[in-house]
Structure formats: C-alpha cells, structure tokens
Amino acid sequence: MATKRATTKPAKAPVPAQPAKCEPCGGTGNVAVTVRVGRKRRPVGQQDGLCLACLGSGTASES
Structure with missing residues (x-):
C-alpha cells in the first residue's frame, strides 16, 4: 500500500489589521x-x- 502525501499547505498566521x-x-x-x-x-x-x-498618536479615533 502506498503512503498518502499531504498536499495542503499549513495555515499562515493572520496579518494583524493596521489602525486607520x-x-x-x-x-x-x-x-x-x-x-x-x-x-x-x-x-x-x-x-x-x-x-x-488624534492628539499626536497618528491613529484615527473611533468616534
């Protein structure tokens, strides 16, 4: 019996979202x-x- 090869790639870590x-x-x-x-x-x-x-932080506020 032949061995089975894994053809799927391992999942990559999600890229963190950059603040606006x-x-x-x-x-x-x-x-x-x-x-x-x-x-x-x-x-x-x-x-x-x-x-x-933004008070100098450079990121957009939620409100």
Whole structure:
C-alpha cells in the first residue's frame, strides 16, 4: 500500500489589521500652523503643531 502525501499547505498566521491613519495629519501627529505677526496679522510662515483630532498618536479615533 502506498503512503498518502499531504498536499495542503499549513495555515499562515493572520496579518494583524493596521489602525486607520488620522485624516488631518496623515498619521504623523503634526499639522502645520500658520504663524502671523504684526499689527495687521500678516502670515510669515508655518510651524508644527499637535494634531487635535488624534492628539499626536497618528491613529484615527473611533468616534
């Protein structure tokens, strides 16, 4: 009697789901904030600020 060969591959471990990225910051946790100076409040540049949607974590909240 011939031996039976196993033709099925072993099951692979499932890939863990990645959390969704935050929309406003794109997953970085920082957003650009315009810096204004002078009496007429003219914009002179931008600086990094903490993303208030995700509080710097970079992942989208459930709500």
